[in-house]
Amino acid sequence: MKLSATFTALLSLVPFAVAQQAAWGQCGGIGWTGATTCVSGYACVETNEYYSQCIPSSSAPTSSSSQGGGTPTTTSSGGGATSTAGLNSAAKAAGKMYFGTATDESEFGSDAAYAAILKETTEFGQLTPLNSMKWDSTEPERGTFTFTAGDQLVAEAKANGQIVRGHNCVWYNQLPSWVTSGNFNTTALTSIIQTHCSTLVSHFKGEILYAWDVINEPFNDDGTWRSDVFYNTLGTSYVSIGLNAARPADPSAKLYINDYNIENTGAKATAMVNLVSSLKAAGVPIDGVGFQCHFIVGEVSTTMQTVMEQMTALGVEVAITELDIRMTLPSTTALLAQQQKDYETVISQCKAVSGCIGATVWDFTDKYSWVPSTFSGQGDACPWDSNLVKKPAHDGIVAGF
Ligand code: XIL
Numbered sequence: 001m002k003l004s005a006t007f008t009a010l011l012s013l014v015p016f017a018v019a020q021q022a023a024w025g026q027c028g029g030i031g032w033t034g035a036t037t038c039v040s041g042y043a044c045v046e047t048n049e050y051y052s053q054c055i056p057s058s059s060a061p062t063s064s065s066s067q068g069g070g071t072p073t074t075t076s077s078g079g080g081a082t083s084t085a086g087l088n089s090a091a092k093a094a095g096k097m098y099f100g101t102a103t104d105e106s107e108f109g110s111d112a113a114y115a116a117i118l119k120e121t122t123e124f125g126q127l128t129p130l131n132s133m134k135w136d137s138t139e140p141e142r143g144t145f146t147f148t149a150g151d152q153l154v155a156e157a158k159a160n161g162q163i164v165r166g167h168n169c170v171w172y173n174q175l176p177s178w179v180t181s182g183n184f185n186t187t188a189l190t191s192i193i194q195t196h197c198s199t200l201v202s203h204f205k206g207e208i209l210y211a212w213d214v215i216n217e218p219f220n221d222d223g224t225w226r227s228d229v230f231y232n233t234l235g236t237s238y239v240s241i242g243l244n245a246a247r248p249a250d251p252s253a254k255l256y257i258n259d260y261n262i263e264n265t266g267a268k269a270t271a272m273v274n275l276v277s278s279l280k281a282a283g284v285p286i287d288g289v290g291f292q293c294h295f296i297v298g299e300v301s302t303t304m305q306t307v308m309e310q311m312t313a314l315g316v317e318v319a320i321t322e323l324d325i326r327m328t329l330p331s332t333t334a335l336l337a338q339q340q341k342d343y344e345t346v347i348s349q350c351k352a353v354s355g356c357i358g359a360t361v362w363d364f365t366d367k368y369s370w371v372p373s374t375f376s377g378q379g380d381a382c383p384w385d386s387n388l389v390k391k392p393a394h395d396g397i398v399a400g401f
Pocket of ligand 1: 322370
């Protein structure tokens with residue numbers, strides 16, 4: 001009895017004593033119990049108190065900031081953007097890990113001008129797949145997995161030197177009909193979620209895969225649980241089933257729950273705080289909460305910082321995951337100026353919370369934004385216009401950092 005306890009204790013020390021973290025992997029931060037030194041040629045650099053990362057020694061900062069972007073010029077309000085700073089550079093100068101954008105090969109694969117902006121790491125240090133890792137794309141038939149488009153997104157990020165947020169494992173939307181209409185019992189649906197999450201997450205496992213939105217949009221706006229095939233069959237347990245399947249599939253990925261309308265204090269934000277709290281208490285793996293931030297010009301949240309602080313107090317990190325700020329078309333100079341202020345308001349709340357590790361826009365250009373096709377009569381929600389020209393909103397983001 002005594003011997004085996006000693007042996008177990010010793011064993012548990014071994015990996016920490018000898019392992020060195022791989023390139024781009026985590027090497028420190030609050031709650032981190034893994035390796036704190038990096039493989040040869042890489043240095044462990046603190047991004048914020050929650051995260052240190054192995055980055056090439058050649059690009060590790062020596063004394064002052066090496067990222068630039070600290071002193072942007074932001075004088076415009078009506079015309080185009082005037083800031084010379086890049087969004088990712090500004091985020092890093094503010095101590096964040098990244099500024100990123102959602103995209104997919106369907107866009108960067110056939111639009112050279114778009115792709116040229118996408119690969120500028122002064123602007124974007126992180127990519128999220130718009131659609132290519134969703135259930136209907138990755139497991140259109142039970143047990144048949146197709147990763148081509150997701151692999152293209154990851155290859156693009158790798159070629160550009162960007163990290164990736166996986167999106168997503170379990171969501172009521174963009175779900176193939178074999179899942180929604182299968183009439184599965186609890187045992188079968190549990191196994192289906194486990195297989196989907198673990199196959200998806202393990203396929204994309206790698207040094208640039210930073211985080212996964214394991215659970216997407218679990219709540220209704222009043223904070224009650226969304227009625228979908230997962231909740232209706234398994235109750236709230238589907239959340240832990242997904243998270244528990246994702247953890248061993250990629251132990252170094254941060255596991256998130258992601259939702260919208262949790263940015264304002266209120267019933268839905270409270271429901272998310274309570275969920276994270278109960279998962280933590282039950283020992284279910286949960287590392288982060290994503291604030292989607294699909295906002296309307298003139299109506300952005302000013303209480304997001306409070307909600308973010310409630311989350312980080314529970315020991316999870318937070319991120320802005322799908323930011324865009326739409327307006328009723330046509331756009332005017334005044335609306336674009338308000339949008340600039342709104343972007344600044346949103347970003348400055350992430351800046352103020354040390355556990356807010358980064359921000360992602362849900363595509364960077366109005367050319368491809370999902371808004372016009374989803375919200376009738378609305379659009380122009382992104383920091384670049386449909387001609388790929390920077391808008392005042394770009395300055396607003398820089399000013400927010
Ligand atoms: C959207 C995509 O942008 C669209 O192309 C697709 O038709 C529908 O889904 N919340 C999310 C994202 O978590 O996955 C959604 O993306 C936007 C809302």
